[in-house]
Every structure is written in C-alpha cells, then in structure tokens.
Amino acid sequence: xxxxxxxxxxxxxxxxxxxxxxxxxxxxxxxxxxxxxxxxxxxxxxxxxxxxxxxxxxxxxxxxxxxxxxxxxxxxxxxxxxxxxxxxxxxxxxxxxxxxxxxxxxxxxxxxxxxxxxxxxxxxxxxxxxxxxxxxxxxxxxxxxxxxxxxxxxxxxxxxxxxxxxxxxxxxxxxxxxxxxxxxxxxxxxxxxxxxxxxxxxxxxxxxxxxxxxxxxx
Numbered sequence: 479x480x481x482x483x484x485x486x487x488x489x490x491x492x493x494x495x496x497x498x499x500x501x502x503x504x505x506x507x508x509x510x511x512x513x514x515x516x517x518x519x520x521x522x523x524x525x526x527x528x529x530x531x532x533x534x535x536x537x538x539x540x541x542x543x544x545x546x547x548x549x550x551x552x553x554x555x556x557x558x559x560x561x562x563x564x565x566x567x568x569x570x571x572x573x574x575x576x577x578x579x580x581x582x583x584x585x586x587x588x589x590x591x592x593x594x595x596x597x598x599x600x601x602x603x604x605x606x607x608x609x610x611x612x613x614x615x616x617x618x619x620x621x622x623x624x625x626x627x628x629x630x631x632x633x634x635x636x637x638x639x640x641x642x643x644x645x646x647x648x649x650x651x652x653x654x655x656x657x658x659x660x661x662x663x664x665x666x667x668x669x670x671x672x673x674x675x676x677x678x679x680x681x682x683x684x685x686x687x688x689x690x691x692x693x694x695x696x
Contacts, residue, residue: 497531502539504529507614509548509559510648516561519552547646562647570647575693577640578628585630586677586685594677597626601670608663616663617648623670666692 505525508514522537529536540557543549549557600623607616621644628637669692676684 498535498538501529501531501535502542505536505539505543506548506617506645509543510614510617512613514559516559519556519558520549521556524556546642567647570643571693574640574643574647577636577643578624579689579693581628581631581636582689583686585627586682589630589677591678591680593630594674597623598671598674598678600626601667601674604667604670605664608660608667611660611663613659613663616667620648620666620670621645 505514514520520540522533522540525540526533526536540549541551544551544557547560549559552558600619603619604616604623607619621641624644625637625641628640631637669688673685673688673692676682676688
C-alpha cells in the first residue's frame with residue numbers, strides 16, 4: 479500500500495514550542511476524526527513536512543501511538559493505522575466495564591453530592607461536543623469526564639490504566655455511518671449527565687442501572 483502524502487486539511491501547522499506534545503495531540507485528533515485512514519501507511523518525513531517540523535518529533539509521537547495500539551510500525555516505510563474490529567472493541571468495552579463499574583458504584587456510596595456537582599461542567603462538555611459531531615473534542619471531553627470520576631477514588635494507577643483502555647477504544651474503526659456515530663455520541667453524553675444528576679440527588683437506587691446502561695452501550 480502506498481504511503482499517504484498528507485493528513486487531511488483539518489490538521490494545522492504546529493508551533494515549535496512543545497513540538498512533540500503538540501504533534502502527539504494533533505495526530506490523536508486526526509486518528510479520532512478519521513483524517514488518518516485505518517489500513518494506510520504514513521511516513522514520518524511526509525507528516526513532518528505537513529506539520530512544518532522535522533521527522534524526529536513525528537516519529538517519536540508515532541512510537542507513542544504504537545505503544546497505545548493506534549498504529550503499527552512498518553519497517554522502512556512508516557506507520558500503519560490499525561483498524562479496530564467489532565470484536566476488539568467489544569473486548570475493550572468489557573474490560574473497561576469490569577474496571578470502572580465497581581469503582582463508580584463504590585464512589586456513589588461514599589462521595590458527597592457537592593463533589594459530583596462539580597463534575598457537571600465536564601459532563602456538559604461531552605454533550606456540547608456530541609451535538610456538534612466533533613469527534614476529536616468529544617474523545618477529549620469523554621476521557622476527561624471518566625478520568626475525573628475515577629480520580630475521586632484516589633488511585634492513580636487505576637486512572638492511568640483506565641485512560642489507556644479508553645484511548646484504545648476510541649481509535650479508528652470501520653463501518654457505520656456518520657449519522658449513526660453522532661447519534662451514539664449524543665446518547666452516551668446524555669448518560670453522563672443523567673448519572674451525575676442521580677448522584678447529586680443521591681438517588682442511589684437508580685445509579686447501578688445508569689452505570690450498567692452506559693457501559694453496556696459502549
């Protein structure tokens with residue numbers, strides 16, 4: 479397969495401060511948006527030219543993405559974007575549920591309502607991104623929401639493991655219409671708000687069902 483010459487038009491030229499981090503963020507957004515196509519091979523020099531930087535920070539960022547399972551190294555050519563199949567996505571969702579659901583249910587019994595209320599802006603950010611159909615911003619807002627919830631446990635290792643699984647579940651996948659994906663985001667975001675509203679109201683009887691529904695839909 480030929481090496482693709484550029485990222486989609488939505489990717490901008492990167493400023494030179496914190497180059498590697500900016501490149502990594504830009505590539506993650508391009509992956510979620512579908513600007514980097516699953517199955518295609520991208521070279522670090524060509525992407526570096528697209529972003530206005532050398533190949534080195536692009537290669538370093540791609541190596542990080544390879545460790546996260548988003549791309550795979552193709553010797554002497556570059557990096558191929560990995561496509562997530564339905565089975566792999568289902569497995570990732572199952573593992574996330576096994577980790578996050580018990581923690582959320584435990585936190586529901588111990589965290590004060592005011593702490594949950596403080597997370598409402600994060601939930602509302604997912605709703606706004608979903609309504610716009612902004613996949614990259616939604617991915618960022620969704621990770622921020624789940625990370626903030628799990629951070630209430632005080633377990634940093636848990637947060638790190640959950641974030642890695644979350645990222646892996648967001649990388650490109652084949653199939654499905656744009657309208658279908660957007661509808662899924664809107665429903666997922668609405669569950670964030672409903673869950674927090676129940677926690678703020680301390681309506682613990684409905685929390686297990688809301689948490690189960692949220693992860694079941696994933």
